[in-house]
Amino acid sequence: MTGNAEVGEAVAQAHRREWALVLAATVRVVRDLDLAEECAQEAYAQALRTWAVNGVPARPGAWLTTVARNRGRDLLRRESVLRSALPLLVTDDATDDIADGVVAGPEPSGLDDDRLRLVFTCCHPALSRDAQVALTARLLCGLSTAEVARAFLVQETAMAARITRAKKKISGARIPYRVPSAGDLPDRIGAVLEVVHLVFTTGHVAPAGALLVRRDLVEGAIHLARTLHQLLPGNGDVAGLLALLLFTDARRETRLSGDGQLVLLDEQDRSRWDAGQIEEATALLTDALRHAGPTRYSVQAAIAAVHAEAPTWADTDWAEVTGLYDVLRRLWPSPVVELNRAVALGFRDGPAAGLAALAPLLDEPALGAYAYLSAARADFLRRLGRWAEAATSYEEALALTGNEVERAFLAGRLEEAVGKLG
């Protein structure tokens, strides 16, 4: 007998680490997303019962996969008549069907083909971006529909409908369960990287709620980026994205104070940044830049690297950061890049210069509801001692953010500005 708490923790850990693997390996056997999800969920439920009696297996992922696949085969045999009318997912190895009784677990190392199949299916260009992101969070990061809805600020019923519609399209239009051919891969990888980045960003600063960070999304995104990097070691964008995520996540522990207050980059305890993760990211980035030249994600990673290398905020090489944003705006023009460049410029040349650089962005419709524009303006005004205008900008930023930790930070700054007005 194993303790309940211990088993519970082992199952939870296996869920975090291996959910996508178990699901993806089951999808390939049963060739139906809903059925595979059902079987994977049952395998985790059975693990809770069985592991309490027999102990936690040496390879929990392989155990779960075997149980889920066997369950799938049983159900398919029983319902074969009922299911024969439904379209099955198209796989490239249809020989691996329910007839083979071989129990194949995931290999402990090497390429994770099944999970890659699943990510390319979820991010197929024939699905809307919203559907791609929802499916990736649901099927690859293992979040419940309610959790995905909360993370992306959508009503649960609407999110459930979105996911159901997307699954129907995958089987109805026969979106294949397959890693694209070498010829299609460069076109298809872009959407996958954007979705992974979006999942990470949503986890890094949760758009709503009491938690600043959603570990499940952050870890899921990093895991996916690692898997993609294994598949495409020579792709600069993939290596750049993984480096960017690692650099950003390395600061995780220092973004909140002991009492849960937001701590910005200038006041973070850099000695507590994850040095191992920064080292890994630096090596990835160096390699990416040497082999593939600058890409959208590798330049963003390079900006994060400049921050990671600076021993203190005061030592930050703002000329380098501004220069990198100049490269980035050419590779990937966007209002958010312009905003970040203006902020970097403000630190290089002073708050008045920063304020001037932000001015043209105030009319940018894409930034109309973007809290960071108001927050950046407020900060420059604060540094210039223009307290009345700073207070107004902090009020705007407060109205636009839904994250409670960010709201508390902005409210503190607003109070300071109002106090100076006397």
Add this chain to the structure above:
Amino acid sequence: MAKYLFLIYGDEQAWEAESVQERKDKQAGHGAFAAAAGDAIVGGHELLPAATATSLRGSGAGRPTPTDGPFLETKEVLGGYYLVEAPDLDAAIALAERLPELSAAHGGVEVRPIRAAD
């Protein structure tokens, strides 16, 4: 295998304004498409202009009254279609990409799966 309907949409005025050479090129393009698709093509036709369409709408009671014109009065109209067979959506897209209308600035193709017979 699955069946897909390729619905070819475009700006009718732009189609009608095409020169003789452009029409010949397009015809050759459809010839090349048919050659590449081979047995995958189950059927397909070019349609007469939308102005020749007659619409009938069910009212739930009595005979429907025919009215002049297509269902939707839009700039982009359905100009033709193919019914093709393909193993999956990627294969269908790869086939549809060969249609000559997609090299015109105003042309578009909708790929719709056919519901499998029960």
